[in-house]
Amino acid sequence: MLGTIGKILISASFVTSLAAMIFYFISANRDENRTLKVGNWLFATKAAFLVVASGILVYLIFQHQFQYYYVFNYTSLDLAPRYLWSAFYGGQEGSFMLWILISAFFGFGLMKWTREPYKAPVLFFLTLTQVFLLSMLLGWDIFGLKLGASPFRTIAEEMPNAPFLQTNPDFVPQDGSGLNDLLKSPWMMIHPPILFVGFAMMTIPYCFAMAALWKQKYNEWIGPALPWTLSANVALLTAIFLGGYWAYVTLSFGGYWAWDPVENASLVPWLIGTAGIHTMIIQRKSSVAQKSSILFAILAYVAIVYETFLTRSGILGSSSVHSFVDLGLYNQLLAFMVVVTGVGLGLFFWRYKELPSPDKEAKFLSREFMTVTGAMLLLILGLVIILGTSSPIIGKLFVENPTPPEISFYNDWSMPIAMIMAIFTVLGQYLFWKKYDAESLASALISPLLVTSAVTILSIILGDVRNIYYMVYLFCGYFAVVGNAWVLVRLTMQNPKLIGGSLTHIGFGLLLVGILASSAYNSYLVDQKTANYNTAVERGEVTDEQGFKVTQKEEMLLLNLNEPVIVDSRYVVTYEGYELDNSIRRGQQTYKIKFEPVDGGKTFYMNPEVYPMLTTSTAENIQWSVDPDVRTGLLSDIYLYVGGSSYVQEQNDRASENRRMMQNASLQDTSGTDTPEVQKIKLNPGQTIDVGKFKIRFVSYARTDTSELPPNTTIGVKAQVELMHPASNRVITLEPLFAVYSQDGQSYIYSPPARVPDFDLEFQFTQINPQENNIELTVTGLEEEYEPEWVLIVADEKPFISVVWAGTFILMAGFSISIFRHWGRERKKNNE
C-alpha cells in the first residue's frame, strides 16, 4: 500500500517537474514574472512530493518491510539504526533520490538569490536535470518499454519468475540480506550525502552558463555563479577526502587512491570545476575568458553526468571494484548524457561568434595568461583521467576487449602536468597581485627560489631520494608551497580576506609533496631474512623451482605466537594472540601485535581486525573481511592488516569440512583418522603448548653426562621436557638427547627417542636453533596435530601521509575563504 503511494508520489513529482520546466521555459523566453511564479509553485510541489516519498522509503526501511526489494536488498533486522539511515542512499535508486532531494533544496536557494534575467533560465536548466534524474526512479512500464527502476518495487515485481513466488505469491522474507559490511562505517554514512551535495551544486554553474548563453549576457553571471562553483568544489573535495580516508582506514587497498573509476568520477568534475573557478575569477577581474568560463561550467557538469553514466550503466562492470550493476537504465542514462552535453555544447557553439573575445592577446607574464594556462592544465589533466576511465569504450579503437589502463598511465601523465601547474601557481599568484616584467619578477623570486632549493636538497639528503625525476618533482612541489607562502604573508599584512587563492595553492603544493612521499617511499616492514631475499630478487638472483627468475618481492610477515621478530632493524614485533568479540560484529577477531622500538622508544600495540561478512557467509563458506589498523604519526603512518591466521585457517577448514559433509551426506566420511603420527614441534625454554589431551612444556636444558654421548661428540645437549596429562593429573619428565658427532670425517646426529610407554608416545630431540632460541621435538604417536598459533600480516610504513591530509585541509580552507569573499560581495549587490 505504502509502496504504491510512494510510486504515485514519484510519478507525480516527475510530472510536476515536467510542468515546472515548461513554465520556466515560457517565463525565460518572454521574461515573464507570472509564469515564473507558477513554475516556482510547481517546483515546490514537486519537492514536497519527493520529500514525502523519501519519508515513506525511510519508514519502510525502519519498519523492515522486506517485501520491498530495496529494503530487502540493503537492510536486515540486526542493522543498527544509523546504518538503516545510510541504507536509504546505499543503493542506486535511493542515491538518485538523495541527489534530487539535495538538488531541489538548492533550487530554493536559487529562487531566492538569483537576479534577473538569469532566474528563470537557471531554474529551467536545474529542473531539466531533475526531470532526467526523476525518470530513473519511475518504474513505469509502457508497452514493454521500461522507464526507471522504482525504489518501491516489491520482490514479486523484481523477480516475477522466481519459483518460490509461484508456489507462494504472498511470500515475505523474514530478514533482509543486509548492508554490505564494508559500508558499515561512519565514513560511509557521511561520504555519499556530501558527494551528492557536490554533484547537485556542480549543476548550478552549468545552469548559469546556459542562462548566460540564452540571455546573451556573458559577464554578469560570474558574480552569482562563482560562490556556487566554489561551494561545489569544497563539497566535492570533502567527499573525495572522505572516500580516500575511508578506503585507507577500512579497506585493505593499501592506500587512499587507486585511480578506480568511481574515484575518478568525483575527481574529474572537481578538476574541471576548479578550472572554471580560475577562468571565472579572471573574467570577473578583467573581462577576458568568457568563452572558457562558460565552457568549463558546462564541461564540469557534463563530466558528472558522464561519470554517472560510466559507473551506473554497468559498462565498467569488469574494471571497477565497486561500480553499480545496470538496472536497465543504460538508455536513459545515455539520453541524459546526450541531452546535457548536446544542449550545453550546442548552445555554446551556436552563440560562439557572439561571445566576446579579448581585444589583444594576453602577454606571457600576465595574470590572465598564467591563470588561463593553469585552468587549461586542469582541464587537460581531467581529460587524461577521463580517457583512462573510458577505456572500456575508447579502448575499442585499439583492441577488441579492452582492459583498464595500467596505473602507470595515470601517474605518468598526471605527474608532469602537476609539476607545470605547481610552477604556474607561483608565477600566477605573483602576477595576480602586482605587475611585474621579466626582470623584476626574477628578482622577486630569488628568495623563494633559494628557500625552495634548500628545502629540496635537505629532503633529498634526509629522504635518500635517488630518482632525478622525483627530485625535480619535489622542487616543483616545494616551490608551490614556498612561493605561495611568500604571497600569503604579504597579503595577510594587507588584507587577510584575500588569502584564499594563495592558501589553496600552498595546499596544492603540499599535496604534491605528500603524495610522492607516501606512495613512492612506502616501505614494507619485513624481517631480515625476507629483506635479504627481496634484495636478491631486486638483483635478479632468485629463481624458482622451474628455473624462472622471481620478480615479486615478499611483503608479508609471518608471526608465531609469542615469538618476537626483529623488523626493519627498528622494531621487535610480537604476536600476542587475538580476542574474539561478538558484540560489534559476530566472530570478529582483534589481533594483538606488539611493537617495541629497538631504540628504546615507547612500546605500542596495533590491533587489526578480521571478521566474517555475515551477509554473504554461510556455515559452508565463510567470507572474511579485514579492517586494517593505522597508527598515525606526524612523520609516518604504520599501516597493517591481517593476511591470514591460524584461527581463520581453522575456521575455513571446518567450513570446507561442512561443505564436504553436505555434499556427501550419504557417504560416511571417516575423516579424522588420517592425522599424521609423526609431527615436529618447536619450543622455547619455558614455553608450554597444548596438543590434544596433553600439555608439553620445555623446561630448560638438562645436565648431560658424557657417558651417554657417542665418541667424538662435537655438540651434546639434553632437554628437560615435561609431558602433562591434565585428565589423570600426571606429569612425566623426559630428557631427550641431541648430539652431533663425527666419524670418518662426517657428521652425524644422534638423537635416541625417549619413550613414554603409558601413552605410547616417543619424543625425539631433533634440532636446536640457537638463533631463534628454540628446539625442535619430533613426537610420534600423538593423535591430535599440534597447530602453532600464527598470524600473517602485511605491514607497511607510509611516510608523510599527514602532509597529504594537511594539503587537503588547506585546500578546503583556502576555497572556503574565497567563498566568503565572493559571497559577501554578491550579497551586497543583492541588497543594493
Place this chain on the structure above:
Amino acid sequence: MKPKLIIGIVAIVGFTSLLMYNFGESISTYTTFEGASEMSSAHIPGTWDEEKGAEFSLETKRFVFYMKDESGVSKKVVYSKPKPNNFEQADQLVVIGEMRGDTFYANEMLMKCPSKYNDADPSQFSEAAQG
C-alpha cells in the same frame, strides 16, 4: 596570429597523438592462457577450478590455485599475496600477470563478486522461506 595558430595546432595534435599512443600501449585485451604466452602483462578472466583446490603456503608465502579460462583450459596460477578474502565467493576472477612455462604468475587479481550492488541470488530467498 597565423604562426601562433599553427604552433597551437601542432602542439595539440602532438599532445593528443602522444597521449593516445601511450593510452593504447597501456591497455591490453582480455585474453586466455593460450593468448597470454606472448604477453608480458596479460589480463585473463576465468573461474576457479574448484576440484583442484587452492592453497596458501606459509613457507613460500604464495597462494596457488587452478583457474579455468574462458576457453575451458585449466592452468596453475601463483599469486604472491595472501588469499583474497572473497576468493571462494567470486563468480569470476581476473588474473593479471604473465605466463611462464605452464604456470601463470599473477601480480594482481580481481574478484567479481555477487556484491550488494548486484541482483540478489534467488536461492537466498528459498533459504529465508525455510528458515
